């Protein structure tokens with residue numbers, strides 16, 4: 597028996613309910629997953645559990661519905677989403693503080709490198725600047741040529757603030773697996789290397805510190821996201837969930853630089869905000885134009901504001917401004933929160 601009728605039910609602080617138009621969910625921010633719940637249960641959890649013990653809540657329902665209600669709370673306790681407390685303990689369990697900040701002006705850099713393009717991008721200056729801005733994560737995407745041509749990049753970061761370098765590159769049959777393993781062993785800041793267009797798909801966890809993954813994918817490297825790319829990912833953790841309350845997870849404090857050195861919000865953006873050979877990164881990222889999408893959280897976007905995934909959905913295309921306070925969602929998403937269906941899905945799970 598996991599129900600205590602005279603007690604109050606309390607969700608763990610890291611299990612946060614989110615209401616959608618058709619269904620709700622509990623985002624388990626510590627265990628990185630979510631569980632769908634009906635909207636009726638969301639209302640009970642957020643409006644009644646604080647003030648009433650279970651037996652008082654149950655008394656408002658018919659006998660048949662009391663069985664359903666009991667099964668909901670059984671599920672919540674069995675899945676360790678919450679616990680039962682006495683009235684006297686009610687003030688001891690505050691909600692999670694969901695404010696967000698981060699000690700870096702730019703948290704992530706996406707850098708496109710094309711060694712065959714003949715461009716004269718000043719990478720040394722760029723990386724000095726990135727280090728000063730406190731950036732911890734860099735994704736380097738090589739659209740041609742081998743990534744080991746740019747070893748000065750990885751050497752530069754060996755003793756810097758930056759923690760993680762992810763490399764995406766094209767398959768090259770002259771570079772076998774053990775070649776990349778040696779490369780990753782030498783440049784430890786690179787902790788993920790994905791080789792695209794390979795004849796096979798495989799993930800290999802290397803026995804290195806920090807944990808490092810060498811991945812081969814048969815798929816082609818997507819050089820630029822566009823409106824037909826399905827570019828949505830869900831990231832369920834405290835940091836993103838807090839950031840998503842007031843910011844756009846894909847754009848906030850992110851910087852993309854294309855192979856010619858033009859600074860953008862994302863690589864396929866047609867607009868650019870200057871070239872790193874002519875203007876400093878710091879100058880660009882503090883301009884209101886560059887920051888246009890940073891604070892467009894999903895509550896400001898039509899349809900997304902009614903979606904239960906809105907606090908951990910990362911979509912890689914910009915919203916479109918509708919009026920001063922409302923935006924339209926990117927075309928890349930086809931989820932319908934009003935029916936809780938993805939395209940071709942007949943019923944919601």
Ligand code: SF4
Nearest residue numbers: 900903906909929931
């Ligand atoms: S409607 Fe689509 S883009 Fe918007 S929050 Fe939901 S899944 Fe994400």
